[in-house]
Amino acid sequence: MEFWIADVPIPGRTAVAAERAELAGWDGLVLPDTQCVAGDPFVELALAARQTTRLHLATCVTNPITRHPSVAASTAATVQLESGGRMHLGMGRGDSSLAHIGVPAASVTALGAYVDTVRTYLAGDEVAVAGAPASKIRWLPRPGMPTVPVEIAATGPRVIQMAATAADGVWFAAGADPGRLAGLVELVQRTREAAGRTRTPFAIAATVAVACLPDPSAARDLIRGTTASFARFSAMHGEVTADAPTEHREALATLGRDYDMNQHGWTAAPHTTALSDQFIDRFSVAGSTTTVIARLADILATGIQRLIVLPRSLDSDSDLAERSVAALSAEVLPALRELAL
DSSP, X not given: OEEEEEOOOOTTTHHHHHXXXXXXXXXXXXXXXXXXXXXXXXXHHHHHHHHOSSOEEEXXXXXXXXXXXXXXXXXXXXXXXXXXXXXXXXXXXXXXXXXXXXXXXXXXXXXXXXXXXXXXHHTTOOEEETTEEEEOOTTOOOTTOOOOOEEEEEOSHHHHHHHHHHSSEEEEOSOSOHHHHHXXXXXXXXXXXXXXXXXXXXXXXXXXXXXEOSSHHHHHHHHHHHHHHHHGGGTTTSSOOSOOOHHHHHHHHHHHHHOOGGGTTOTTSGGGTTOOHHHHHHHSEEEOHHHHHHHHHHHHTTTOSEEEEEOOOTTOOHHHHHHHHHHIIIIIHHHXXXXXX
């Protein structure tokens, strides 16, 4: 069982945050690739690699549009070498990075083709390019260095099934309801069995917003903006894909329709006002140490092999966020490791 934590790539801060995460006992650090909201994740991951020795490093996530597959592969391989083999290339269809430049998310088919091309480049093999000679990353491979795993963030069944056979892992962006997550784990397992892929390594992760504070209301507010961002994935293409109560489906539909990308990830955004406490508790985990441990234990029991914690919204109070992360590191993380034994 692995426990990773997310942060935002901010120049001058990420390397220190990575060092603190490693010292606190986290297994991995993930950074989003959203050029209009934050700094470059690959640059910051390379700097983080120099400040750490065992921490896994990943994009969460890049996309097929803003980076040519040869660029994504070469950059990821660079961080892989700089980190001694700790890089993971997380990718998805694209969200804020594309919305801010007026480009729609990639189709499932396009994402699958992109993953295949990137993995070919990472393996050091040639890629056929239309109208040009075949290309490859000629400075690869270095003997003994493992290939960068390519893992896909997914919410709906089509992307999850594609990831189950085309990638090295899947990261569910589907909330915190154990029943829903258990069903998605089963979908991955069935898909891989049908494709004869059960003998190859594959990581199954859940990306969940988590806040640990004595006051449940303060905890919910700490991750309200992030909860909205991730819950929206269940309704962002005009159809609610989550199996949720009627009132939550209505809130999801409202998020999908009214989400303001200019306040992406903000608790203070108008689109978060429709989120009830019950909604936040379904899509995220917030509350006291005891509550958080119990909720996350139920999630881990679904068959998830890696938990990726999103600890705050972009406009959260820094002091409260630090208190929450401190509690997660000192109290929740050790308890979960004990349960995972």
